[in-house]
Amino acid sequence: MPKMKAAIFVEPGRIVLDEKPIPEIGPLDALLRITTTTICGTDIHILKGEYPVARGLTIGHEPVGIIEKLGSAVTGYREGQRVIAGAITPSGHSYACLCGCASQDGPGTRHGFKAAGGWKFGNTIDGAQADYVRVPDAMVNLSPVPDHLTDEQVLMCPDIMSTGFAGAESGGVRIGDTVVVFALGPIGLCAVAGAKLMGASTIIGVDTVPERLAVAKALGADHVVDFKQGDPVEQIMALTDGRGVDVSIEALGTQGTFESALRVLRPGGTLSSLGVYSSDLTIPLDAFSAGLGDNRIVTSLCPGGKERMRRLMSVVASGRADLTPLVTHRFKLEDIEDAYDLFSHQRDGVLKVAITP
Amino acid sequence: MPKMKAAIFVEPGRIVLDEKPIPEIGPLDALLRITTTTICGTDIHILKGEYPVARGLTIGHEPVGIIEKLGSAVTGYREGQRVIAGAITPSGHSYACLCGCASQDGPGTRHGFKAAGGWKFGNTIDGAQADYVRVPDAMVNLSPVPDHLTDEQVLMCPDIMSTGFAGAESGGVRIGDTVVVFALGPIGLCAVAGAKLMGASTIIGVDTVPERLAVAKALGADHVVDFKQGDPVEQIMALTDGRGVDVSIEALGTQGTFESALRVLRPGGTLSSLGVYSSDLTIPLDAFSAGLGDNRIVTSLCPGGKERMRRLMSVVASGRADLTPLVTHRFKLEDIEDAYDLFSHQRDGVLKVAITP
Amino acid sequence: MPKMKAAIFVEPGRIVLDEKPIPEIGPLDALLRITTTTICGTDIHILKGEYPVARGLTIGHEPVGIIEKLGSAVTGYREGQRVIAGAITPSGHSYACLCGCASQDGPGTRHGFKAAGGWKFGNTIDGAQADYVRVPDAMVNLSPVPDHLTDEQVLMCPDIMSTGFAGAESGGVRIGDTVVVFALGPIGLCAVAGAKLMGASTIIGVDTVPERLAVAKALGADHVVDFKQGDPVEQIMALTDGRGVDVSIEALGTQGTFESALRVLRPGGTLSSLGVYSSDLTIPLDAFSAGLGDNRIVTSLCPGGKERMRRLMSVVASGRADLTPLVTHRFKLEDIEDAYDLFSHQRDGVLKVAITP
Amino acid sequence: MPKMKAAIFVEPGRIVLDEKPIPEIGPLDALLRITTTTICGTDIHILKGEYPVARGLTIGHEPVGIIEKLGSAVTGYREGQRVIAGAITPSGHSYACLCGCASQDGPGTRHGFKAAGGWKFGNTIDGAQADYVRVPDAMVNLSPVPDHLTDEQVLMCPDIMSTGFAGAESGGVRIGDTVVVFALGPIGLCAVAGAKLMGASTIIGVDTVPERLAVAKALGADHVVDFKQGDPVEQIMALTDGRGVDVSIEALGTQGTFESALRVLRPGGTLSSLGVYSSDLTIPLDAFSAGLGDNRIVTSLCPGGKERMRRLMSVVASGRADLTPLVTHRFKLEDIEDAYDLFSHQRDGVLKVAITP
Structure with missing residues (x-):
């Protein structure tokens, strides 16, 4: 062999x-x-x-x-x-695939899904x-x-672009939105590019590594916030004139980024979570408006399949996101x-x- | 005077x-x-x-x-x-109203919103x-x-019907869905009626008061789960043959119901939260699939305004929900x-x- | 052999x-x-x-x-x-399937689709x-x-239930909507059932065969309009107090039903077309509000695949639609x-x- | 006075x-x-x-x-x-406004709408x-x-930007879409800009005036098609390798542009119509796939209101669309x-x- x-x-x-x-x-x-x-x-x-x-x-x-x-x-x-x-290879024939959750692909003959089953x-x-x-x-x-x-x-295309863009897509970014991205590793940087692609008019990137803040600006961030220079929540609320953001994208997977992402949301806003967490999360009562804020928390696993890849390569080919x-x-x-x-x-x-x- | x-x-x-x-x-x-x-x-x-x-x-x-x-x-x-x-009286002219978040109505001249500002x-x-x-x-x-x-x-119509139905609506209930409603007070009972109205084919109600379980059945629950007769999560997973539910509606505002509502979700499913919480919430790592489950947590405040009331009264008039x-x-x-x-x-x-x- | x-x-x-x-x-x-x-x-x-x-x-x-x-x-x-x-058997692996248009399934390796290619x-x-x-x-x-x-x-389930329900689904029927269904053959009758399942509070069925009008009533029509007893558009506008309908479902495939379905729409309403047409269609200028009415015309081919069938059978099992x-x-x-x-x-x-x- | x-x-x-x-x-x-x-x-x-x-x-x-x-x-x-x-000044208190159709604003106390009533x-x-x-x-x-x-x-902002962007928005443009815009007057040019803002990776502009084709390119068109140089449908099908487009935007209001916009759609695609028509329209049977193509025809009237204006001005301020x-x-x-x-x-x-x- x-x-x-x-x-x-x-x-x-x-x-x-x-x-x-x-x-x-x-x-x-x-x-x-x-x-x-x-x-x-x-x-x-x-x-x-x-x-x-x-x-x-x-x-x-x-x-x-x-x-x-x-x-x-x-x-x-x-x-x-x-x-x-x-990165995610759905089968195309599972109940998950046929239900619009291809990344949650599972065995093809039971109607049950397995979380993240499409990641093989x-x-x-x-x-x-x-x-x-x-x-x-x-x-x-x-x-x-x-x-x-x-x-x-x-x-x-196989992972970070698909995942980062999904952060903007699942967040439902609309023309004229204000979007913040917490953590500017490769996924977060792609989320910045995705938010820009979908028409956000104000994009705020949060990190502390100067090179990453610089790349974020090149990819579309209008403002960068260094969380070591002061409470990022306060900085973001100041940047948005107290309004908060329409969509906040979490791209790390920690309590700190998750919680801050929640705190900067305007009422009716969406937290789009991309991080892979490694411990329980706390939702502070006030950050959640006691459940009365018409908010959404959405998680996304990298979308896969050849049509997704075709679309992402068409974005690359167009030069819209380099x-x-x-x-x-x-x-x-x-x-x-x-x-x-x-x-x-x-x-x-x-x-x-x-x-x- | x-x-x-x-x-x-x-x-x-x-x-x-x-x-x-x-x-x-x-x-x-x-x-x-x-x-x-x-x-x-x-x-x-x-x-x-x-x-x-x-x-x-x-x-x-x-x-x-x-x-x-x-x-x-x-x-x-x-x-x-x-x-x-x-119950919620939006102004019609605030940025919140014009942004599709009328329940989060705030002062009309700032673009900022105040959470639940429409509840006056x-x-x-x-x-x-x-x-x-x-x-x-x-x-x-x-x-x-x-x-x-x-x-x-x-x-x-002014509150519980609007709120309960919003639980099903924000959950995105579709024809053929399996839906669970946690806590069968007036709001939860209306959520049962709302899930039925939107085409759920299996509705599970969770409570322990026999009268409430009975009313839930009358309003459309196919199964009722008494959480004192055993772990409700296990009972629901058994009822769904291990698949979990498409939409779980939380109608109480406690850690227990919130957490159970999360645990019974299938990958890709939606937790629609109606409860008014009075303390921080914990999202257990496993119940959240570490952030990889393509899940959504959505909160809804009672929709108001005369068009909403007109629609709800038309449902009453139709006899579709008594x-x-x-x-x-x-x-x-x-x-x-x-x-x-x-x-x-x-x-x-x-x-x-x-x-x- | x-x-x-x-x-x-x-x-x-x-x-x-x-x-x-x-x-x-x-x-x-x-x-x-x-x-x-x-x-x-x-x-x-x-x-x-x-x-x-x-x-x-x-x-x-x-x-x-x-x-x-x-x-x-x-x-x-x-x-x-x-x-x-x-009735429609998507491949699961075509670009159409992976693009959310499984009924338009085509050869798996070209990115092009063939209209109705899923119907084999x-x-x-x-x-x-x-x-x-x-x-x-x-x-x-x-x-x-x-x-x-x-x-x-x-x-x-394989065809008329899937198609008829799709009429209501593609129309985006919401709780409290007024819906009309033009032509009450098997597909139209299923569309009535689908509109009821999705929460329409007023359903109007249009046909002329007494048996069909009677079955429509049994499946959820609140009113029936016999188009031989007078102009159906006028009858429907009278029934809706001049408002028109939120969603009109065309279930025959003729100019007459298509045009009437358009004329009874309120501004902002949706015409959901299920019919298989056999000649060109005309959109009258006034019925289309010269293009200024924020209207939608949506066509649907029967959704297929095992998950769709599972859902439809769950509706049958629930007794929600007989x-x-x-x-x-x-x-x-x-x-x-x-x-x-x-x-x-x-x-x-x-x-x-x-x-x- | x-x-x-x-x-x-x-x-x-x-x-x-x-x-x-x-x-x-x-x-x-x-x-x-x-x-x-x-x-x-x-x-x-x-x-x-x-x-x-x-x-x-x-x-x-x-x-x-x-x-x-x-x-x-x-x-x-x-x-x-x-x-x-x-350009459109909704009242904020009509049934149309409260139903999500603010441009179709009508008298506030009847539940009926008047087409385009928001244009005052x-x-x-x-x-x-x-x-x-x-x-x-x-x-x-x-x-x-x-x-x-x-x-x-x-x-x-008051009209052409709001209208043109609505062409892309109502069309549901997604990241990686191929979009064509028929007629590159001010509205069509704004539709090009809107399609780019929403992440289209291939944008095709159709006109014949060289200056307009040039401005379209500056605003985001990847290809321009001069309809006097050959059948635009054939040119577009060739540019898309026979696949057709995901979204076609009609920005003139004539049978010719409407019909071409329909003919270049892929199965499952959306025709987003912005034109103000002055005569009846014909939908050719073949261009409509006999009603089996899962297509949508959507019309949009310019969205108004201060929140819409705020968002558009934020796009201007961002420099994303000049x-x-x-x-x-x-x-x-x-x-x-x-x-x-x-x-x-x-x-x-x-x-x-x-x-x-």
């Missing part, structure tokens, strides 16, 4: 590059030869043992690659095509930080890359352990790394 | 019937002579001092009455007309448990009662202190009382 | 029962043994040559049956299960008026029937030509026929 | 500048001293007698001005404030091409202009007849004129 290189979760604290067999595929699958992939903040949660996955699993959920082989029941693609697949790569099946990856339900998930776009241009500045570092797959070291320690202003086998 | 009787908040623990001047009206107002009104659970919060209002305020926000006098700038009505006004009767201005009430912004709020409907038939069984007791205004005593102690199977001056 | 009986389109004017091979299935398909099916108005269009299909095609798109055989890539079902499939049974592939039918994309389309529901109880009175006649498959004769001539008060192999 | 200058409709073919009394105001009104206004295409329809208004009416519905006087019941403003009011200025009451204008329902309609914005910067290039010519009020002459004959590349008293 031919072998390949893959970044494998060994135990909390250890993701290592090792050899594994090249995946075999079933009738609905495709085998991709990875040409570019990346590391996500979620992978760092896995590395640290904060998000549990099976030992021995290949990590990574952001594949750009070439179709190496197609399952026997797959039609409409050809070997050699360059494609991406979303590097979570419940082997992932993309490898020479090859098996893509399940290929006809739902393989999205051909237009020739004139480079791997790096579309590398953000996320390539987020790729700050590049590594070969054989050096992925160095990439993890850099990325997990947030050294050297890293935002995203490109990994090429 | 002519006098009238009014139920007045004196101090925590004391609402008494006393004399007050008949209200004077401004150019946009109307003066209503109350023919029927009622007591709301919120009034009990006020009585107990759990919700603060000014001492000396007339309580009550559910007026049925006759137009006694119209403000100088009011057109389109005539004295002697029988009307209702909603018995909160920020004198209320309806009196011989007369001043209705602000009369052209927005007075809704003529069709002749063939009795006062008692429309008595639920809420008159909720009026279990009747009192004269002069006996309203007895009515408060009965209602606040939930004696004698009381659901709603009708008060007639 | 084993043979079966099937109702076959021979030429305009002739659908005959003949022998055909039992279908073979591919890896994603299932073979159903039909236990009950029916004839649709669309089949009569095919019979008359008004809607073109290939000669030799088996007609019919409303299958209730038993799984006889499963394709090699199909999981989650077992042979012998009783199931239904929708008895249109582009062999249909259900036969001993057996091949169901494409079985994991998307097979929906198990609860044991306690009879074939006839679920026979309306459509069994629509089955007025029963035939064996061997007598289907008689059934076509009865149904196409609308004799004997026929609404729907049940056909059993 | 003091006099002022006003552009008055005398008879078809004649709008002349003449003297009129300065308007008197009622308790809910405000008197504005106009500082800048403009001429709209609709005014040309009036001039030509294609849209009937009363003889003697002052024309114009796009006011920028200074509050000269406030009605006795108006609070929250002060004389001397610089404000705009929308220069239609049913005296308009803004004058030294002074009376603004009805001032608290709903006066929107203060931020100091740092010039009159010309906000001159497009519409000042649309002001191609400037006139004094005393020369408005020359302005009408230029504008009605579309001479000299005119897009919009600024008129200053």
Whole structure:
């Protein structure tokens, strides 16, 4: 059985590059030869043992690659095509998919859903930080890359662009809205770009790292708030003349950002939460207007599927949102352990790394 | 200055019937002579001092009455007309109103909103448990009662019917949904009726009082769950074959009901919260799927305004929802202190009382 | 190759029962043994040559049956299960499906859609008026029937219930709406039931056949208008006190019903069109308020897929809508030509026929 | 009674500048001293007698001005404030307003609506091409202009920006959509800007005037189609690789543009119509997919009210859409007849004129 290189979760604290067999595929699958992939903040949660996955699993959920082989029941693609697949790979045939919740995809024959069941790569099946990856339900998930776009241009589509934009979409951003984004990591920066794309007229970014505040401005933030320079809630209320914001996007996953995001909402406003939390949350009574504020709290998991990817690549192609500045570092797959070291320690202003086998 | 009787908040623990001047009206107002009104659970919060209002305020926000006098700038009505006004009386001209958040109505000239600012009767201005009430912004709020409907038939429209239905509406109930309603007081019972009206095919009511469970069944609940007979979350998951519910409606305002409402949601489901909370809430990490469940938490304040009232009265007239069984007791205004005593102690199977001056 | 009986389109004017091979299935398909099916108005269009299909095609798109055989890539079902499939059988993996337009399903690998491409049974592939039918994309389309529901109880789900309800859903019917349904054939009657399920407080049915007007009343129509007793537009405007309706549902497919449906709309109202038209339509300038009326015209093709079928069966199980009175006649498959004769001539008060192999 | 200058409709073919009394105001009104206004295409329809208004009416519905006087019941403003009011001036208290159709505003006490009843200025009451204008329902309609914005910067807000953006909004433009705009007059150009603001990744503009095609490109069109260079439907289908568009916006009001807008829609797509039509429309059977295409036709009248104006001015302030290039010519009020002459004959590349008293 031919072998390949893959970044494998060994135990909390250890993701290592090792050899594994090249995946075999079933009738609905495709085998991709990875040409570019990346590391996500979620992978760092896995590395640290904060998000549990099976030992021995290949990590990574952001594949750009070439179709190496197609399952026997797959039609409409050809070997050699360059494609991406979303981080979330819905089946297309589950009750969740047919109910409009494709990211919550579950087994196809029970009507029950499993939360986040659509996230499979590097979570419940082997992932993309490898020479090859098996893509399940290929006809739902393989999205051909237009020739004139480079791997790096579309590398953000599978996860952070889809997730960040979903923050604005689920928030229901409308023309003329005021939007705040809490935490300007890659997801938060994409949320800024998404809010701008949807017509927000005032976008406020909250972080403390100068490089991130600068990128946020380049992507559409009208104001940036450094939470170390004073209470961010007060700063935002001052910036909005006491009105508060229409939509606040949480892009970190902590009590502090969640609570602040709630406190700056105008009555009738929406908190759009993207963060992956690791502990219980508290909703302060006053921040929630005792339940009388006509507010909404909405959570979004990254939307996947080939149509979503097609749309995101069309945004890239249009030049409306240029996320390539987020790729700050590049590594070969054989050096992925160095990439993890850099990325997990947030050294050297890293935002995203490109990994090429 | 002519006098009238009014139920007045004196101090925590004391609402008494006393004399007050008949209200004077401004150019946009109307003066209503109350023919029927009622007591709301919120009034009990006020009585107990759990919700603060000014001492000396007339309580009550559910007026049925006759137009006694119209403000100088009011057109389109005539004295002697029988009307209702909603518990929430939006101005029609605030930024909140024009932004689609009429219940969050605030001062008309700042663009800022005040949470729940549309709730004025018995909160920020004198209320309806009196011989007369001043209705602000009369052209927005007075809704003529069709002749063939009795006062008692429309008595639920100003608050509990509007609020309860909003629970189903904000939850986005669709044909074929499974809906659970936590707590079957008047609001929860109306939420059951609202979920049925919107096409839910399975409605589960949760309470422990046998009379309430029985009324819930009459209004459309397919199943009732007595939370004293076992963990309601387990009972609901069993009833739904492990799937969970599409929409859960919280109609009490406690951590227990809120948390259970969250735990029974399917991924992608919506928690529609109607309760008035009196302490911070906790969102357990697992019940929230760590933020990855594509869930929504939505709060609704009672929608008001004459168009809402017109629609609700048309539902009453259609016979699609018969809420008159909720009026279990009747009192004269002069006996309203007895009515408060009965209602606040939930004696004698009381659901709603009708008060007639 | 084993043979079966099937109702076959021979030429305009002739659908005959003949022998055909039992279908073979591919890896994603299932073979159903039909236990009950029916004839649709669309089949009569095919019979008359008004809607073109290939000669030799088996007609019919409303299958209730038993799984006889499963394709090699199909999981989650077992042979012998009783199931239904929708009239529309989306693939689950097309761009149309992933874009929220499953009924417009097209080839899976182009991003283009084909109008009504999801309608395959008895249109582009062999249909259900036969001993057996091949169901494409079985994991998307097979929906198990609860044991306690009879074939006839679920026979309306695949098409007329799904289509009729979609009329109300696409119209955006809200609690308290006034809705009119033009033409009370099986689809229109289901639209009445759908409007009631969604909370319309006034439903007006328009037809001229007394039996249909009576069934409409039983399903929720508050008023019926016989268009032979006077201009239906005038009658409806009188019934609504000059206001017009919030939603008008067109369920026939003619200029007359379309135009009347437009004329009775209030400003801001929605015309929800279900009819299959056979000629150009005219929008009169005045009926369209010269384009200034904030109106919507929405067309809906029957939604399919197993989740839709599950929901519709849950409505049947709840007793909220009892459509069994629509089955007025029963035939064996061997007598289907008689059934076509009865149904196409609308004799004997026929609404729907049940056909059993 | 003091006099002022006003552009008055005398008879078809004649709008002349003449003297009129300065308007008197009622308790809910405000008197504005106009500082800048403009001429709209609709005014040309009036001039030509294609849209009937009363003889003697002052024309114009796009006011920028200074509050000269406030009605006795108006609070929250002060004389001397610089404000705009929308072309559409909803009352805030009609059933239409409270039903979410403010542009269809009608008398406040009947529940009936009148199509386009919210359009009052220069239609049913005296308009803004004058030294002074009376603004009805001032608290709903006066929107203060931020100091740092010039009159010309906000001159497009009352009508063409609000209308053009509504074309994109009612069309439901989503991130990654392909949108076409038919006819690139001022409204169509604003629709291009609106589609870009909402995240369309491909925008196609259709016209034949080179200057307009150039401005469309500057405002966000990725492609322009000159309908004189070949069938626009064919050109658009080629540009979209045969897929068609998600949203097509009609911004002229003719059969040709309407029909083309329908023909280029993908199944499931939306035709958003902004044009004011002057004759019946035909929907060709094939362009409508016989009613089976899950398509929508949506019409929008310009949204008004102070919150809408506030939002549009915030877009101007953000620099996200710069519409000042649309002001191609400037006139004094005393020369408005020359302005009408230029504008009605579309001479000299005119897009919009600024008129200053």
